[in-house]
Amino acid sequence: MNREQLAHLLRASAHIAGDPNILVIGSQAILGSFDEDDLPAPATASREVDVAFLNDPGGQKADQVDGAIGELSPFDEQFGYYAQGVEVSTAVLPTGWEDRVITWQSQSARPAQALFLEPHDLAMAKLAAFRDKDRAFVTALLDATLLAADTLFNRLADLPVPRRTHDRIAGFLRPWRS
Secondary structure (H helix, E strand, C coil), X not given: CCHHHHHHHXXXXXXXXXXXXXXXXXXXXXXXXXXXXXXXXHHCCCCEEEEEECCCHHHHHHHHHHHHHCCCCHHHHHHCCEEEECCHHHCCCCCCHHHHCEEXXXXXXXXXXXXXXXXXXXXXXXXXXXXXXXXXXHXXXXXXXXXXXHHHHHHHCCCCCCHHHXXXXXXXXXXXXX
């Protein structure tokens, strides 16, 4: 995915939901901080953007987006990428993430007023899920030195996960710690 495709999905999502206030929480939130040309290939490999609305009790706006431009929709078939509407609570995030979100000032995304997870918070959400694709995503960013392992260790202390998950994440990150 690239920033042009991301802006297209954000515009469409804002129109469909009638709400411009979007938080991008999936892997493509990395595009809020880095241009696709500065990212390793695994960081932009996804065809989907996880969009959450800041005011969406019950997930109705997320459902509208899924139905209109979600996976296997005519939109997806036409463009080759799609939006997955999710709720903010979908991601397991470190305490204080709200104070670190990235605002994207892209005119091409209007009317969407998109916020993106800060890269280290995004990485922690990915490590909380700990799927193969999530570990590959974080590994690529760490290997490209776009994430600081020490910052990730600090955020791990504020990640609301069980001790076993905490220890698994710490073990995963240990090779990059300085």
